[in-house]
Every structure is written in C-alpha cells, then in structure tokens.
Amino acid sequence: MNTKVILWVLLALPNLVSALESNSANVEVQADVQSSMQMQWHRLTLKDESYQKAKSKLTLDDSWMILPYGLYVELQTNDKDRNVFLHVDNLVSTNKIDTIHVDSIYISHNGKNPVPAENDLLILNPQDRGLLKTHVLLFIVKIQPYHKPGQYLANFKFINNTLP
Amino acid sequence: MKILLFILFLPLSAYAGMMSFSVSPGIVKFETVQGSVKSFDLNFINQGDNLLKVDVQVMDLKLDANGVPVISKMSKKNGQWGRFVKLDKNSFKLSGKQSKKINVTLKTPRGGYGGGYFAVVFNTSAAKSKNGNKKSKNSMTIGGQIPALFIGEISRMGTRKMQVLKGAINKAPYTEDNPFKFRFLLKNNGTTHANVVGDVLIRHNKKVVGRVRLESGSGLVFPNGERYFVATWDKFAKYANKKLQAEARFSYSGGRATKKMRFIIK
Numbered sequence: 240m241n242t243k244v245i246l247w248v249l250l251a252l253p254n255l256v257s258a259l260e261s262n263s264a265n266v267e268v269q270a271d272v273q274s275s276m277q278m279q280w281h282r283l284t285l286k287d288e289s290y291q292k293a294k295s296k297l298t299l300d301d302s303w304m305i306l307p308y309g310l311y312v313e314l315q316t317n318d319k320d321r322n323v324f325l326h327v328d329n330l331v332s333t334n335k336i337d338t339i340h341v342d343s344i345y346i347s348h349n350g351k352n353p354v355p356a357e358n359d360l361l362i363l364n365p366q367d368r369g370l371l372k373t374h375v376l377l378f379i380v381k382i383q384p385y386h387k388p389g390q391y392l393a394n395f396k397f398i399n400n401t402l403p
Numbered sequence: 404m405k406i407l408l409f410i411l412f413l414p415l416s417a418y419a420g421m422m423s424f425s426v427s428p429g430i431v432k433f434e435t436v437q438g439s440v441k442s443f444d445l446n447f448i449n450q451g452d453n454l455l456k457v458d459v460q461v462m463d464l465k466l467d468a469n470g471v472p473v474i475s476k477m478s479k480k481n482g483q484w485g486r487f488v489k490l491d492k493n494s495f496k497l498s499g500k501q502s503k504k505i506n507v508t509l510k511t512p513r514g515g516y517g518g519g520y521f522a523v524v525f526n527t528s529a530a531k532s533k534n535g536n537k538k539s540k541n542s543m544t545i546g547g548q549i550p551a552l553f554i555g556e557i558s559r560m561g562t563r564k565m566q567v568l569k570g571a572i573n574k575a576p577y578t579e580d581n582p583f584k585f586r587f588l589l590k591n592n593g594t595t596h597a598n599v600v601g602d603v604l605i606r607h608n609k610k611v612v613g614r615v616r617l618e619s620g621s622g623l624v625f626p627n628g629e630r631y632f633v634a635t636w637d638k639f640a641k642y643a644n645k646k647l648q649a650e651a652r653f654s655y656s657g658g659r660a661t662k663k664m665r666f667i668i669k
Contacts, residue, residue: 274429275450279421280545310545320429320620322471326548396526397422399549400472401429403623 274318278397283309283375293375296350302382303345303353309377310395314363315370320402324359325376328394337387339380347377359398420529422547423451429551434558435511435519443507445551447525452499455527459493459505461485464522464552468588468629470620474522474550482594482626484519484555487512509555517561517594518626522550554596554623561595561626563655567662568629570651575669583639587617587632587651587662591624598622601653603634607645613638617651643668 283290290309299305314323327346330339345353346360354360362374378393380386427446435441449455463483465473477485491506507523528546568588577583585603599622605613617632624630632651646667653660 274425274427275423276425276549277421277423277450278547281420394544394546396546396548399547401550401552402470402620403430403466403472403552403554 274321274401275316276318276321276323276399277313277315278323279313281311283311283377287311289375290377293347293350293377297347297353297377297379299353299379304380304382305347306378306380309375312362312374312376312397314367314372314374314397316363316368318401319365319368321363321368322361322365322400322402323363324398324400325362326359326396326398327356327378328396330380330391330393332387333390333392337389337391339386339391343381343383343386345379345381347379349375350377353379362397365402420545421451421453422455422527422529424449424455424525424527424547424549426525426549426551429549431551431553431555433553433555435509435555436558437511437515437560438513439511441509441511443509443553445505445507445523446502447497447505448502449497449499453529454499455497455529457495457497457503458526459490459495460524460526461488461490462522462524462550464520464550464554466623466625466628466630468631470623470630472522472550472552474524474548477521482518482520484509484512484515484553485521488521488523488553490523507551507553509553511555511557515557515560518554518556518596520555520596520625521553523553524548524550556595562593563591563595563597563657564593565597565599565624565653565655565658565660566590566592567651567653567660570649570662570664572649572666572668577639582635582637583668585615585617585634585636585649585651587653588629589624589632589653589660590629591626594626596623596625596628597655597657599624599630599632599653599655601632601651603636604650604652605636606648606650607642612642612647617653622655639668 285307327341329341341357344356346356347353363372425448431443461477463475463478467473487510489508495503497503526548568590570587573584601617603615604611615634615636617634619630619632648665650663
C-alpha cells in the first residue's frame with residue numbers, strides 16, 4: 240500500500256511542479272474500463288400486456304400449450320466480444336419424480352414462432368454492444384402422451400460468453 | 404389428451420431481479436512447458452447490489468463453427484487440460500460491489516504437445532435470504548453463467564495445418580436482407596490453435612473482378628475444430644448468368660490454405 244502511495248506521488252510530482260509554474264496543467268489519465276454486463280428480468284403473467292401482445296402473434300393448435308407466464312428480460316453490455324444465451328433446463332415436478340424434458344419445450348421470442356428450447360437461445364450478440372436489449376419470452380410445451388399432470392418447477396440460466 | 408400443467412412461482416416481487424457481474428480476465432492466453440506449474444489469478448466482480456452465490460468449476464472448452472465457446476463437462480479428451488487444474492475455492496458468496504480473487508493452478512501435462520484448453524466457469528444465483536421460508540427452496544430459479552477461457556499451448560511443440568473443407572454461395576434471390584455471400588468451412592488438422600485471416604478473389608474470364616475479405620471474428624480455430632468464414636460481395640449483379648471463379652485464400656502463422664470454386668449467379 241505504502242509503495243503504491245510513493246509511486247503515485249513520484250508519478251504525479253512532475254505534473255504538480257509544472258502546474259505551479261504555469262496557469263494550467265496537462266494531466267494524462269489512463270483508465271481500464273471493466274467489461275460489464277447488466278441483466279434484469281421480471282416474470283410476466285397472463286395479465287401483463289406484453290405477455291398478451293406476444294401471445295396474440297402466435298397461432299398454435301391444441302397440441303401446444305403456452306405456459307401461463309413468461310419472462311421479460313433487459314440486457315446491456317459494454318463488451319464488444321460478449322454474447323448471451325438463455326438456457327432452459329428440464330421442467331421437474333415438485334415431488335422431483337416427473338420431468339418434462341427440454342426437447343418438448345419451445346420458446347417464443349418477442350412473439351415469433353416457437354424455437355426448440357434445447358438449443359440455447361441467443362439474446363445478446365456482439366453487435367448489440369451498448370444497446371439496451373429487451374426481450375419477451377414465452378414458454379410453450381409440445382404436449383406428449385407420456386407427460387404427467389402436476390406442478391412443475393423451471394430453471395433458467397443466462398449464459399455469458401466472451402468470444403475469443 | 405391435454406394435460407394441465409402448473410409452474411410454481413414465488414410472488415412476483417421475488418421474481419424480479421437483476422444481476423451484474425464480470426470476470427477478469429475473461430480470456431487467458433498462455434504458453435507453457437511440459438511438467439511446469441502455472442498459476443493464474445481471476446477476479447470475479449459483483450457489479451450489482453445484490454448478494455450472489457457463486458459456484459466455480461473447471462470444464463472442457465471447445466469452439467463451434469461460428470467461434471462461439473462451447474462449455475461442457477470435464478473430460479480426458481486430447482487437448483482438454485481441465486483435469487490438470489486446481490482451484491483454490493469452488494464456491495463463495497459475494498455482496499454487491501465486491502470482488503473475489505480465485506487462484507487457478509495448472510500442472511502442465513508431461514508428454515503433452517500442442518494446444519491445451521479449459522474453462523473456469525462461474526455459475527451465479529441470487530443467494531437465499533436468511534428469512535426465506537421452506538417453500539422458497541422449491542421455486543423457479545434464474546441463474547447466470549460466465550466462463551473465463553484458458554487457451555494455452557506448449558511452446559514450439561504444436562503444428563498448425565488448415566484445410567478448406569468446402570465453399571458455397573447462398574441461394575438467390577439476393578436482397579438487402581439476404582445479400583450475396585460466400586461461405587467457406589475451414590478445419591484445423593494440426594495440434595494447436597491458429598488465428599486465420601482470409602479473402603476471396605473473384606475472377607471472370609481469368610481477370611480479377613472483385614476481392615472481398617472473409618469475416619469470422621478473430622478467426623481462432625482449435626485443433627480438430629472447424630470454423631465458417633463469410634464474405635459479402637455487393638457487385639454481384641453485374642455478373643449475373645456469367646461463369647465466375649472464386650478463390651478463397653487463408654493465411655495463418657506457419658501456413659496458407661486455398662480453395663477454388665466455380666459458380667454462376669442466377
């Protein structure tokens with residue numbers, strides 16, 4: 240710590256002397272900007288306008304079921320090499336006996352046609368740097384005869400990647 | 404039979420959340436020698452205000468054909484060095500605006516050659532509050548994941564050998580949303596990674612009528628890995644229904660690779 244203070248004084252001294260001799264001082268500042276990633280979300284319910292708006296764009300037959308909730312996500316990064324994916328795990332029943340495998344789960348992204356949730360969904364790519372990206376995500380189950388009725392739990396994960 | 408599903412949720416307030424975190428450095432490139440021990444420090448920073456629970460683990464690292472890292476369970480595959488890595492901590496809790504240093508120690512394998520890769524992956528979730536009830540343990544969870552990528556090689560031991568597997572143009576009609584593009588797939592048959600750059604020369608009647616740069620981020624290709632390179636050509640309309648030749652030329656440290664293809668723009 241003391242070494243840092245001494246180094247700082249030694250580096251700053253020429254500028255301080257120069258400032259005493261003139262009316263102005265040129266001080267060079269160098270800073271490393273830390274890569275950052277902001278993620279915010281909240282659950283959407285049937286009552287939310289954005290849920291209803293996204294749902295109204297979908298045309299699905301009886302073999303599909305839109306889950307009665309969704310996610311609203313906001314993302315922003317200052318990193319030009321960053322991308323973010325949404326990862327969805329299997330739905331697991333509250334008694335942890337039954338599962339609905341992720342290959343039966345689909346995601347509608349901003350009201351677009353459902354895509355398989357088994358592939359992580361890209362929600363931020365390097366071209367989005369600095370932009371506030373917003374997403375409305377609805378989750379849809381392709382109903383299979385072996386699916387059992389019940390209460391299920393869901394796990395989602397935002398996967399950050401820095402492109403090497 | 405239509406079944407009825409319910410997904411359990413905590414009250415809405417508990418399911419609005421935010422996370423802001425970072426790992427520095429995000430990418431570690433290094434050289435090493437067989438049998439040596441290397442030590443690295445990573446800094447995990449919780450830039451948000453909320454307490455985070457962080458689990459740290461070592462995993463395999465590959466790149467897909469678009470250059471996006473693919474993280475998977477640690478294995479003993481060639482070129483995956485995760486099993487030679489030790490972390491000084493595997494989990495911790497971190498308050499908002501705080502950082503934590505994690506030490507990563509690699510014992511470089513003897514008999515290893517070429518490139519070696521692994522990822523130190525930070526899985527984050529909101530830490531449970533002390534007054535959380537039992538029901539809240541069975542709730543939906545939203546977590547985050549961020550890896551630090553380790554890209555290493557044993558000095559002067561690896562070889563780089565690129566092969567252009569295939570080249571193609573996209574299908575017409577060409578519009579602003581679907582511009583005319585070349586796409587080439589490159590494979591690294593060597594034993595270490597390489598950064599590749601390339602361009603395409605377009606010829607008509609043996610005369611060069613265009614040159615476009617092939618894009619693929621940093622162009623990094625791991626051993627046994629493949630990567631797409633894409634170039635957009637905006638002067639294609641002038642050569643509609645004419646016989647053209649495209650020559651893709653790739654260069655990297657220690658070598659070159661080319662591929663020629665003939666095509667007609669319909």
